[in-house]
Amino acid sequence: MRHADRTVGAGSGRVGGVGGIGAGGRTGGGGWRDTAGRYALLPLRLFLGVTFVYAGIDKLTDSAFLADSGDGSVGALMRQVRDSSAVPWLVDQALKDPSGFGYAIAFGELAVGLGTLAGLLARLAAFGGALISLSLWLTISWQADPYYYGNDLAYLMAWLPLVLAGAPYLSLDVVLSKRRRRQGAQLFT
DSSP states (O other): OHHHHHHHTTTSSOBTTBOOTTOSSOOSOOSHHHHHHHTTTHHHHHHHHHHHHHHHHHHHTOTTTTSSSSTTOHHHHHHHHGGGOSOHHHHHHHHHSHHHHHHHHHHHHHHHHHHHHHTSSHHHHHHHHHHHHHHHHHHTSTTOSSGGGOHHHHHHHHHHHHHHHOOOSSSHHHHHHHHHHHHHHHHTO
């Protein structure tokens, strides 16, 4: 049965005729479904990358946010959510140096966003994004009721596919990997 062979990958380890994430070469038909499967995570990667770059720049250019206290400051925000947080000890750590915590979050978001957009150390960048989202969910968004009103949980879930898959296409990771393989092949031939 032709359809059955295509569905199970005809013993090639593929499911549904679409090559696995990160598969080196062309693995089949080359139709629009194969192309869509290969680039399925790209819109998510672009959205998260741009969003985190924007969030980092927004924080770094907002002097009120980076202040220890006052309206709109990270310090005031941390004091406001401390008692409703799932992890008050983490908020207490942030309150030891609110301005430093604000800069750490801003630069972390910027690094995660740029790494995600460039596809450089993509899994590590996605893991950093997931950690930032997790910490914001457990502190800032925790009191959202019902829980799905807190957008940081959705961001955490959005990072997980990129933690697992990395950036297998249109990324510096792929360029560097190919270069290492080429140099390794030259050494041992």
